Every structure is written in structure tokens, then in C-alpha cells.
Amino acid sequence: MERVALTDEAADLIRRLVADHGPLMFHQSGGCCDGSAPMCFPAGEFRTGASDVHLGDLVVDDLAVPVWMSAAQFEYWRHTHLTIDVVLGRGSGFSLEAPLGVRFLVRSRLL
Amino acid sequence: MAKYAAPGQPGSLVTYRDRYDHFIGGDYVRPAKGEYFANPTPVTGEVFTEVARGTAEDVERALDAAHGASAAWGRTPVAQRANVLNEIADRIEDNLELLAVAETWENGKPIRETLAADLPLAVDHFRYFAGVIRAQEGGISQISDDLVAYHFQEPLGVVAQIIPWNFPLLMATWKLAPALAAGNAVVLKPAEQTPASIHVLMELIADLLPPGVVNVVNGFGVEAGKPLASSSRVAKVAFTGETTTGRLIMQYASENIIPVTLELGGKSPNVFFSDVAAHQDAFYDKALEGFTMFALNQGEVCTCPSRALIQSGIYDRFLSDATERTKAIRQGHPLDTDTMIGAQASNDQLEKILAYIDIGKREGARLVTGGERADLGGELSGGYYVTPTIFEGDNKMRIFQEEIFGPVVSVTRFDSYDDAMKIANDTLYGLGAGVWSRDGGVAYRAGRDIQAGRVWVNNYHAYPAHAAFGGYKNSGIGRENHRMMLDHYQQTKNLLVSYGQDAQGFF
Secondary structure (H helix, E strand, O other): OOEEOHHHHHHHOOOHHHHHOOOEEEEEEEEEOOOOEEEEEEEOOOOHHHHEEEEEEEEOOOOOEEEEHHHHHHHHHHHHHEEEEEEEEOOOOOOOHHOOOOOOOOOEEOO | OOOOOOOOOOOOOOOOOOOOOOEEEEEEEEEEOOOEEEEOOOOOOEEEEEEEEEEEHHHHHHHHHHHHHHHHHHHHOOHHHHHHHHHHHHHHHHHHHHHHHHHHHHOOOHHHHHHHHHHHHHHHHHHHHHHHHHHHEEEEEEEEOOOEEEEEEOOOEEEEEEOOOHHHHHHHHHHHHHHHHHOOOEEOOOOOOOOOHHHHHHHHHHHHHHOOOEEEEEOHHHHHHHHHHHHOOEEEEEEEEEEHHHHHHHHHHHHHHOOOEEEOOOOOOOEEOHHHHOOOOOOHHHHHHHHHHHHHHHHHHOOOOOEEEEEEEHHHHHHHHHHHHHHHOEEEEOEOOOEEEEOOOOOHHHHHHHHHHHHHOOOOOEEOOOOOOOOOOOOHHHHOOOOOOOEEEOOOOOHHOOOOOOOOOEEEOOOOHHHHHHHHHHOOOEEEEEEEOOOOOHHHHOOOOOOOOEEEEEEOOOOOOOOOOEEEEOOOEEEOOHHHHHHHHHEEEEEEEOOOOOOOOOO
């Protein structure tokens, strides 16, 4: 079952970030402030483990960008499909896109 | 009503500078790479200053300054350190309106809140930690006739603090006051959404602090926060934010074997038992206000009571009354003293809230009121405003499980006490909770049964310095506020001293 997708704008941003940082990964954050948003890191920067679920890969050109979420959070999300989009903003956390004045955002629909 | 003039306008109490550098070693220092980023006010969306875009080089420079200052500050007598904190408190109090205007312009929150809560609480927190550090005592344990264990508290040294954007000055104070009281030097990174108001404060208090004791490095998380959090030169990292970055900070800390304190948010239940509606009196009115607290600070509070659980017997009537109370919230210019709800702190925050309102509708939650972006007209049209929003639904829905960090409350009903506790605890988080009942026994038991670090009983959103604040479950590690916070910024030194003359007998 496909659980994740991305908009054209997100794909363009990923191409730009890959050029600067190499292969990428996403981990969906929970909690306050900049939470409830997808965080983008260089692949391997964020250590996933047995408490995480691999939701799927975003495919941009020939590159696969894995999307992860904590397993506990996934229990509440499993009935929804996530599309990663981009909006103007001033992201935080340590997500790679923030200095560009944009922010990845999740849009959801029911599976 | 009164309306404060915006910073930089004629008659304003405060003018932001056109540009802010890093504050390092007691001076303003240009960023090593010479870059700055624009800082808009959420009130209008217009840029009002630019701020240094820090990088690893700037973090290293700040760490050099902090390491240069930490030993002397740590040896400074506690009475003297306490005096400095008291002087900082006095300086804030003397400039309270000025700082309130600066904070409102930076964050978008109504001036009513910055005047009545953010800044007065900051004053009190500095005074509180000035008091408790002087009252702190070590320990003496007599192990045997000739063997005595002395316990001393010592500063950690240089600590890193990463501050959130929802209460820029107050959250900086929550972290700075105990760290400084305990004798540490600090490198602090403000949120990139609210990087400037801290500099209005620093300019007011810089002369009170020895150079290097407090250093402020601005910049983006990935460029300045990460080098700070992953540095082998800090003895501790304190972070308020979200779970993924919290995990990343723990991961970096594990590489350096240092402690962290993390405050990572919540999805706080606010539980109303039937007896709150037993009388139409002041207490019922207080409970309705307690419901409406979800809109305080535009819902941008980690402990926002974003889930309301109402007992079946009073459900329809209470929700109807609470909805009327919510509709009475005055949304307007944040610098107007009558305004009760201001602007969300950033455009991406606005977009995220609207995306959650969308998924709430898709999941079948019923929109009771609000649920849209508010266009307040004129210069405010470019700002980030959301109408206070009430949803009715089921606790399994995502709007009941995820922190929206906006003025959105998700309401559901419960039948029995056990139902209430089951729903209240069906969450990944455990930061805050509210319990409302005229029955002291019920209120007490509920307060103990809810798995959260702070349970407000018959009140909500009070943050006194002398009450511990922090999370169970995914809401984080450690506490803030209260004297116990000193422990999070201190090492324990044990001196085990023998006063005997005889060999121990092993060799």
C-alpha cells in the first residue's frame, strides 16, 4: 500500500537539497513547536531503530528518499496517506530546508 | 482600550535595530560568514530586522568565550550570583512595557499576555532562582565514627540551551535563570522564528553580566543548533521543541556522554466532570474559562489543553456554553490591549494548523466553530491569524493525537471516571492535563491517575516558578522550574573523608 507521496514543489526542493547534501531521509516529528512536520536530514544522520516504521520511499528521478515515523505515532496515523509539500516559512529543528526560507509540510488524506 | 505603537513607529516604547549580530563574550560580533537572515513580524508579515546567520565557526567562538568565563562565574559566591539575577529581574521590571511590546511584535501574541504573564513571570523566575541558590545546602553524612561523606553541588561548566519560539523571552528565562544561578556559563540559540527580542533584553542587561557568561548565537537549527548540540565542549544540552529533534539531540549527547533535558510537547487532556455544572456560579464560569484556555497564546503552548473531555450528563450544555465563551474571544491587533488572541508565530505554523483542520474534517470530526484563517484587514491582512476552533470527534482521530500548536481544541465525551482516565491517558504524551470537579476526592484521584508531569486541578495555564514542569512518556526528560531544576545544572561532588588514624586493613 502506498502511504507517502510528494508534490512537484517538494520534488524540486529535494533535488536542490540532494545537490547540496547528498542522499536524504525524512523522519516525521511529533510534539510541540516545529513538531507534527516532516524533518529532512542527510541519509543516516538520524538513527532509526526498532521503534521506527519505514512508511515508504519518495522517488525523485532515480533517487529513493525513505520516510520514517516512530512506531507509536504510526499507530495513530496508519489510516492516513501523507503527501509531503512545501510552504514558505521559517522551519526549525535541524531540518535541511529551513535556511532556504521554506518548510516541508505534510498534507493528509484517508487511505 | 489602548493600543501601543509598533516598534519603530512614532511614540513606540521600543525600536528594533536594523540588524543584530551574535552576542559573544559581552560584545556584538559579526557572523564569521557575514550572512544575515530576514526576520518578519507575524503581526503583519513584514520584515522588521535582520539577524546573524550563525554557523559552526560562530558557535566555536561563543564556546571559547563561555569556557573563558565559566570557571570564575562558577567560583563567584552565591550571594553575588544571586545579586546579578536580582538585578536582571529589576532591569526587566523597570523596562517591562518596552520588552512586552518587543515580544509581541516578535512573536505575534497579544500585548495583554506579554504584559500580564510573559514578562512578570520572567522577573519572578530570576528572583526565584536568586533566592533558592542562596538557600541550597550540600550534605554531610556520617558513615561511621571516623568517616564522613560531604556532598557539594558544583556547576556543570558550559551548557547549551536551545530556546523555542512560543515564549521567546520567558523560555530563555526558564533555562537561563537556573543555569546561571547554579554557576554555569551558557551558549544560547534562540529559535530562528523569534531571534530578535532576546537581543532587546541582552542590551538591557549586558552590563550586569561578566563577559562570556551568557552568549547568544543566532541562526538556523541545521547550521547553528546542530554544531552547538553536538559539540564535545558542552556539558549539557537543554532543548524545548519536538520529538524528532529531541531524539537527534539525545543521539548527539550519547556521542559525548552528556546529559540532556528535553521538553517535547504534549496533547493535554482537560477533563470536566459533571459536577462542575451543579451550580451556575463563579466556579462554573471558571471552568468555562478553563476550557477556553486552548486559545491562550494562540494555542502555541506545549501544554495547550487541546483535548477537552466532558462528562455525558453535562456534555451538550457545557459544550454550548463553552462555545459561546470561545466565540467571545476578541481577535485583533496584538498591540491592542483588548485583544485576546493574536497572530500565529510564522507562516509555516499557519499552514500546518490549516492542514490539521483539513484532516480533522476528512476524518469526520464535526466543526463546531472557527476552522479558518482570519483576515483582519488593513496591515494585518499579511499576518498569520486563525479563528479559535472547536472540533467534536473521537480520541482516535489525528486531531486528538497530534500537537497542532494552534487555537484548536478537540472535544469528546466520557461516561464514567474510568472512561475519562482511559481517554486522557490514550496519548503518546504526558506533559500537562486539567481536571475540573467540585469533589476533592475525584479531582485528587484523577490528578494522580493521569500520566502527566503537570496536572492543573480546577485551574489551568498557571506557571509559577515554584512548581515543577516537565513530561511523562514522549513529552521529554527532566523538569524545569522549581528548586529541583538546580540539580539539572549541577554535578554532585562527594568528598569521602577519613578522620581515623588506622590502616583500612586490606594490605
